[in-house]
Amino acid sequence: MMAALQELRTAGTMQLRGLQVRCVRGGREVFSGLDFAIAGGEALAVTGRNGSGKTSLLRLIAGLLAPGGGSIAIEGGDAELTLPEQAHYLGHRDAQKPALSVMENLAFWRDFLGGESADAGECLDRVGLSHAVDLPAAYLSAGQRRRLSLARLLALRRPVWLLDEPTTALDAAGQTMFTGLMRDHLAGGGLIVAATHGPLGIAARELQIGAAS
Amino acid sequence: MWRDIRIALRVGGGALIGVLFFLTVVVLMPFAVGPDLALLTRLGPAILWLGALLASLLTLDRLFMADLEDGSLDLILTSRTPLELTCAAKALAHWIAAGLPLVIATPVLGLLLNLDMVATGAVALTLLAGTPALTFTGMIGAALAVTLHRGGLLLAVLVLPLAIPVLIFGVAASQAAITGPMTFGAPFSILCALSLVSFVVGPFAAAASLRHGLD
Numbered sequence: 001m002m003a004a005l006q007e008l009r010t011a012g013t014m015q016l017r018g019l020q021v022r023c024v025r026g027g028r029e030v031f032s033g034l035d036f037a038i039a040g041g042e043a044l045a046v047t048g049r050n051g052s053g054k055t056s057l058l059r060l061i062a063g064l065l066a067p068g069g070g071s072i073a074i075e076g077g078d079a080e081l082t083l084p085e086q087a088h089y090l091g092h093r094d095a096q097k098p099a100l101s102v103m104e105n106l107a108f109w110r111d112f113l114g115g116e117s118a119d120a121g122e123c124l125d126r127v128g129l130s131h132a133v134d135l136p137a138a139y140l141s142a143g144q145r146r147r148l149s150l151a152r153l154l155a156l157r158r159p160v161w162l163l164d165e166p167t168t169a170l171d172a173a174g175q176t177m178f179t180g181l182m183r184d185h186l187a188g189g190g191l192i193v194a195a196t197h198g199p200l201g202i203a204a205r206e207l208q209i210g211a212a213s
Numbered sequence: 214m215w216r217d218i219r220i221a222l223r224v225g226g227g228a229l230i231g232v233l234f235f236l237t238v239v240v241l242m243p244f245a246v247g248p249d250l251a252l253l254t255r256l257g258p259a260i261l262w263l264g265a266l267l268a269s270l271l272t273l274d275r276l277f278m279a280d281l282e283d284g285s286l287d288l289i290l291t292s293r294t295p296l297e298l299t300c301a302a303k304a305l306a307h308w309i310a311a312g313l314p315l316v317i318a319t320p321v322l323g324l325l326l327n328l329d330m331v332a333t334g335a336v337a338l339t340l341l342a343g344t345p346a347l348t349f350t351g352m353i354g355a356a357l358a359v360t361l362h363r364g365g366l367l368l369a370v371l372v373l374p375l376a377i378p379v380l381i382f383g384v385a386a387s388q389a390a391i392t393g394p395m396t397f398g399a400p401f402s403i404l405c406a407l408s409l410v411s412f413v414v415g416p417f418a419a420a421a422s423l424r425h426g427l428d
Contacts, residue, residue, distance in 0.1 A: 064287055066425075084291040093284025114293030 013041040014076040016083075016191050017062070022045040023056045024068035030056050032069070036207050040076075040159070042194040045200050048209035050199065054195035055092075057209065058162045061193060062089040077105060077159060085114075087160035088153050092168075096099045098138030102129060102148055105137050123154040128177060142169040150178060153185075161185060163194040175201065217415055232314045238264040239322045250327045254347075257326035258336045258387030265315045265340055266347060272311045273351040276303060276369055277359040277423070286359070286423070296424060301416040304352045309325040312344040315378040328391075334398065335390030339404060346408040349376040350414030351410025355418035379407055 015037060022032035030053035038044045046054045059065040061072055063084035074083045094176075096105045103120060110117045124130050127147040130138065140148065146169045155163060167175050179201035181192065182192055194200055242260045243253060280286040289299055302338055323333030354372035361367065387399035 008384060059287075062287070062291055064290055081293070089287055089291050091284050091287055093282070093287075095284040095288050096284075097283070109288060112292055112294060113288065143270050 005087070014128050014189065014191065015075070016072075016074050016160060016193070017025060018061070018070065018072045019036070020200070021057070021060065022069035022084060023053055023060060025056060025065075028044070029068070031209050034070070034207075035207065038193070038205065040189040041186050043186060043194065043200065043202055043204035044207055044210060045204040046193060046195045046207050047197070050184055052210035054209060055164050056192060058089065058164050058195055059090075060160050061085055061160075074192055082093060083160070086158050087162050088156070088158045089162045089164075090149055090153065090166055091164050094149045096137040096140075096145060096148060099136060101134050101136055101152035102140070103133045105148060106155055111154050113156055113158075115162055116157040116169070118154055120151075120156060123151040124148075126154060126177075127151045128174070143171055145171055147174060150181065156182065159190045161190060161194075163192065163196075165196060166194055167196070167198065227370060230398040231268040231311045232318055233270040234271055235264045235315050235318060236322070238267065240325060243325055253327045253422045255334070255392070257323065257332065257389065258339075259384050261319060261322060261336050261340070262343075262380055262384050262387070265344060266376055268315060269344060269347045269351060270369055270372060270376075272307070273348070273355050273372065274358070275356040276307055276352060278355070281359050290423070296420040297416045299421040300352060300356070300423070302416060303410075304349050304419075307352075308345055308348040312348055314345060316340045316370060332387070332391040336387045339383045339386045339401065342401065342405050342408055343379050346379045346404070346411040347376055347406075349411035350379075352415050353418045355420065357426070360422055379404065382407065 016039075017037040020032075021034040021036075022035075023030040034057070036044060046057055048054050056065060056067060061083065070195065072083065076085065077083075077086050095109070097108075100108070102124065106120045106124065110120060121133065124133060127150050129144060129147050129151065132144065137145070138146065145164075150166075165212070167178060168179060182200070182202050186192065186210050192202075192204070192206070223239045239260060243255075246253060246256065249427055276288065282290065290296065292299070318334050319337040323336065328336065341382040351368075353374045354368045354375070357371055380398045382404040386397055387402055389400060
C-alpha cells in the first residue's frame with residue numbers, strides 16, 4: 001500500500017508538455033502551434049485524418065524528428081535521462097529480426113534499450129505468446145508480431161508510451177488484453193500518447209490535429 | 214553488444230554474398246588475364262585487394278538499411294546505449310561477419326594467382342589490417358545513405374574516395390613484400406594508422422549523421 005502510494009506520488013509530478021510545436025517535413029509544414037500537456041496516469045489520444053501528422057507528432061516526442069519550432073519537454077522524470085530514453089516508441093514497423101526467435105528478439109531489445117527490466121518469459125505470457133517462445137519471428141502472423149512488440153513495452157519499464165496505431169492487426173481478444181495493459185500502465189503512473197483512428201478503450205484526452213484547416 | 218554481433222552473424226546472409234563475390238572476382242581473373250604466370254604474380258595483390266574492396270562495398274549497403282526498413286533504427290535511437298557505441302559494435306559485427314571471411318579466404322585464392330607463401334601471407338596481413346578501415350569508413354557512407362534515403366549507388370560514390378588511400382597503401386605494402394624496392398614496414402604502418410583513425414572517426418561520424426539526418 002505504502003509502495004503504491006509512493007509510486008503514485010512520484011508519478012503524479014511527472015508531466016509531458018508540448019508548447020507551440022511545429023512540424024516541417026520535406027519543406028512542407030505539417031502542423032504548427034500545437035499545445036498539449038498530460039500528467040502521469042493520463043492518456044492522450046491523437047486523432048486526425050490521414051497525413052495530418054499523427055505519426056510525425058509521436059516521432060517528434062520520441063526525438064526521431066527534429067521539431068520545426070516550439071518545445072517538447074518532460075518534467076519530473078529521471079533528470080539524468082532525456083525524454084526519448086524514457087519513452088517506448090511503438091511504430092508501424094515492428095523492429096524484429098526474422099532470423100531470431102521470439103524470445104531472442106524480446107531479450108535483445110530489453111537488454112539493449114536499457115532500464116529496469118522484467119522477466120521476458122512472463123511478458124510473453126501476458127501478451128499470449130508463451131506457446132511461440134522458440135519460434136523464429138519470421139513465422140509470426142501480423143497480429144503475433146504486434147503482440148511481441150507489446151511485450152517489449154512490458155519487458156522494460158519506461159514511463160512514457162508512444163503508440164502509433166497500437167491495435168492494428170490485433171484480434172478482439174488481443175485488443176481487450178491490450179486495453180488491460182494500458183490500464184495497468186496508467187495505474188502505475190505512466191503516460192500514454194497514442195495515435196489512433198478507433199476508440200482506445202480507456203479514458204483519454206483527445207488532441208485533434210489539423211482540425212482548423 | 215555481443216548480441217548485436219550475433220544478430221549480424223545470424224541474419225547476415227550478406228556476409229556470404231561478400232565472400233562469394235570476392236571468390237568470383239578472384240577466380241575469374243586468371244582466365245581474363247591469360248596464362249602468364251609472371252604477370253599474375255605481379256597483379257595478384259592488386260586483384261585480391263580490389264576484390265576485397267568491392268566485396269565490402271557490396272555488403273556495407275545493408276549495415277543500416279536493414280534496420281531502417283524494419284524499424285529497428287528508431288529503437289536504437291531511443292536506447293540508453295550511446296549511439297556511438299552501437300555504431301562501433303555494428304561495424305565490428307559487420308567486419309567479423311563480412312571482412313574476416315575475406316582474410317581467411319585469401320590464402321586459398323592466393324594459390325590461384327600464383328602467389329607464393331610469403332606473398333599470400335603479406336596480402337592476408339595487409340587485408341587483416343586494412344579491411345577494418347574499409348568497414349569503419351564505409352559505415353559513415355552507409356549512415357549518410359540511410360539518412361538521405363538513397364541506396365547503394367550513393368554509398369559507393371561516398372565511400373570510394375575514402376577507401377582509395379586504404380587501397381593504395383594496402384597494395385603498396387603487399388607489393389613491397391613481394392617484389393618492391395621499398396620496405397614492407399612503411400606502407401603497412403600507414404595502413405594500420407588508417408585503420409586506427411577510422412576506428413575513432415567512423416563511429417562518431419556515423420552516429421552524428423544518424424542523429425541529425427533522420428526524417
